[in-house]
Amino acid sequence: MDTLIRTEALCKIYNSRRPDEFCALDQISLSIAPGEVTALKGPSGSGKTTLLSLIGCMGRPTSGRILVGGKDVAKLSERFLTRFRRQTFGFIFQQFNLIRDLSVLENVLLPLYPQPTGVAEMQQRGRDLLGQLGLESKQQLKVKQLSGGEQQRVAIARALINAPEILIADEPTAHLDSKLSADLLDILQGISKTGKTILIATHDPLVFNHPLISRTIEMRDGRIIEGPDS
Amino acid sequence: MMRHLKILEYALSSLLRRKYKNLSIILVYAFTIAVLGSVLFLTHALKTEASRLLADAPELVVQRIFAGRHDLIPASYADTIRSIPGVAEVRPRLWGYYYDALVEANYTFLAVEADPPGLTMLAGRLPNGPGECAIGSGVAGARQVEVGDDLYLIDSTNLGLGFEVVGVFRAESQLLTNDLVVLGQEDLIAFFGYPPDLATDLSVVIRNPTEVNTIAGKIKRLLPDSRPISRSEILRTYAGVFNWRSGMMLSVFAAALVAFCILAWDKATGISAEEKREIGILKAIGWETSDILELKFWEGIAISLTSLLLGLLVAYVHVFFLGATLLAPVIKGWSVLFPTFRLIPFVDFYQLLVIAFLTVTPYVASTVVPSWKAAITDPDSAMRG
Amino acid sequence: MTKHRLFIGLTLLQVMVLGLLLVHGQSQVSTRLRQELPDLGAVVKTLQLTDLSIWTEARYTRHPSQADHFTPFQDFPSALEHFPAGSIMAPPRTVNPQP
Secondary structure: OOOOEEEEEEEEEEOOOOOOOEEEEEEEEEEEOOOOEEEEEOOOOOOHHHHHHHHOOOOOOOEEEEEEOOEEHHHOOHHHHHHHHHHHEEEEOOOOOOOOOOEHHHHHHHHHOOOOOOHHHHHHHHHHHHHHOOOHHHOOOEHHHOOHHHHHHHHHHHHHOOOOOEEEEEOOOOOOOHHHHHHHHHHHHHHHHOOOEEEEEEOOHHHHOOOOOOEEEEEEOOEEEOOOOO | OHHHHHHHHHHHHHHHHOHHHHHHHHHHHHHHHHHHHHHHHHHHHHHHHHHHHHHHOOOEEEEEEEOOEEEOEEHHHHHHHHOOOOEEEEEEEOEEEEEEOOOOEEEEEEEEOOOOOOOOOEEEOOOOOOOEEEEOHHHHHHHOOOOOOEEEEEOOOOOEEEEEEEEEEOHHHHHHHOOEEEEEHHHHHHHHOOOOOEEOEEEEEEOOHHHHHHHHHHHHHHOOOEEEEEHHHHHHHHHOEOOOOOHHHHHHHHHHHHHHHHHHHHHHOOOOHHHHHHHHHHHHOOOOHHHHHHHHHHHHHHHHHHHHHHHHHHHHHHHHHOOOOOOHHHHHOOOOOOOOOOOOOOOOHHHHHHHHHHHHHHHHHHHHHHHHHHHHOOOHHHHOO | OOHHHHHHHHHHHHHHHHHHHHHHHHHHHHHHHHHHHHHHHHHHHHHOOOOOOOOOOOHHHHOOOOOOOOHHHOOOOOOOOOOHHHHOEOOOOOOOOOO
16 A cells, blocks of 8 residues: 655654754554544644644654655755745644634635636636535625534635645644534545545544544554554 | 736725725825925926026126125126137126015016117017116016006116116016116116126036136136136036035925824834734735735735826926926025926926835835735644634 | 736826826926027027025025125024025025135
8 A cells, every 4th residue: 555644763852952843753653544534543742733844744744754745845956945835835724723704715726826727717716625525605695604513614615725735734623513513524424435535633532433533553652552454 | 817906806895894094004105295296396307497598698607706795796807708718708697686565576677788689588579778777577567567657766876767667578587687777778777776887697608618617717816806607617616506415405304204204103113913814814824935925916006007107297286287386485595586387397207216116115114014024924824723 | 816917007107107207397498498498598688687486575585696695694593594485595606716
């Protein structure tokens, strides 16, 4: 089986050599195959978010290697890293991180603004995605006028606008009730069926017990706990 | 190209999200530029026009100074000056001031010699005999007289005299003639009670213009109590009008500077938490540092360029089409008679460039620079919430 | 998605209007100099004028080029200016030719 993402002895220390030095990740080594839906399970402070952000090329490790599609991402310059991240990853943040005063469509298209894509093509892509997620009728509404579940779907659409290979979701069900959580997981299942690789950080049993999860990695205190699935 | 337009689009929609705040910034900024621009346009045009108009002023005017003050000059001085080689002609000038208690205005009285030529800028003619006068349009307006009416003035012996108005200077010449009352020479001498053989000063016609300074030096040596004033000194006086160190200019510039500093300070004292968050989100979804700085650049340009253009347009129309009517009360001072400005639109393009540069650059800098720190932060922080 | 077009359009319009005004102004300069300057010059020459008739408050504001050095400072050399116009005109500068 091919490996899409691999980390080798990954470490991340924040505020090193200062009194509030904190080791978020300690010698993390794992590999993820393409098409897998992996759940990172563990309490808060276990390093799940840090691991996701490093894999997603949002920050640089203190030591160790990260290889995505065979590329060593720690070696890339900022510009290439950003470009690579844009093409390869889509992010769904815990806090949604939508711009509340902008419309739904504008939020979804936001990652495409600094790209040379033409306006018409951009808007078509956005509308298609919103259609797939059932938000077509709410395109022009401002995000702050939407419910939590709808905002979640806007965040998903935005994550998919660049047609990335890998989707990263950080605690996606944190602000949702059971029904909306179930809806979300159905959507993610649908996305996974199109061949995308998904990484989810969560401590919600609804998620890691869902059939869509093909693999669970348990973490605690910045380390992976050996278990049946890792 | 497309991406720059799209980033511009996003910059504009960002600005529109805080519509009223940004609109008021534009208005205040444009107003400041309009005031500054008006003052600069007015002063430059006035200075340039003065230098053109006064190009025909007497080449040399010789005054007599007594006890530090301007005193009347004896006619014999004219003979001395005539004897200097290079001097073509010396003509005595008789002129003075008159306070008209009726309208509380000051006039300038002026004498012309007999048989004066006709002037296009005069409706009517110059006085050519006793009891006649020609007046400026400001005087005519203040005293409500026209050609054919009588103007009553009080002479130095406190006697009321009537002069027939035979000519009124046209409004186009206001800048030169607004407060003038021109009398025949005998009338003026009688009016002010000039002692015989004394004039206010002497105007000297010199054959070779390059010799003016030499001749002025000779006059000063021959007549130690004289003060020669050359045409170039006259022109230099007007080049010094609205000198930047003069009180009014300094206050306008200082006020504009303060207004501008307040604007820039508001922007430069760090960006708000909301803006920081937004930049973090943009970085997280794939915007590069350069994209974010470009965004801030467009935001700054949109506001400062609009303010600049609006301000300059208003300033130009105000000064050259409306005769600087809003500035006039400020510049007028205590003058009762004040000309209407119909300035020839001389514009110093260098000044325009400087205004443009000083308007746009600091503002854009104060929009881009505070965002720098947020723009270069790792998107990591967005993940951590 | 049309805000950028509106903005660019508006800016270009303003630049054009300003440009037109300036160009018009320049043509006005040559026209008016041609038309008015000779007549105004004749007035200056005939009446032997030395100053513009702007500020009529005081002698040294009405005829700044003719004013003696003391009048603007007659009370005290660094006294505050009486007349607003005095704060607009710089004091006359004369160059005394060396004997």
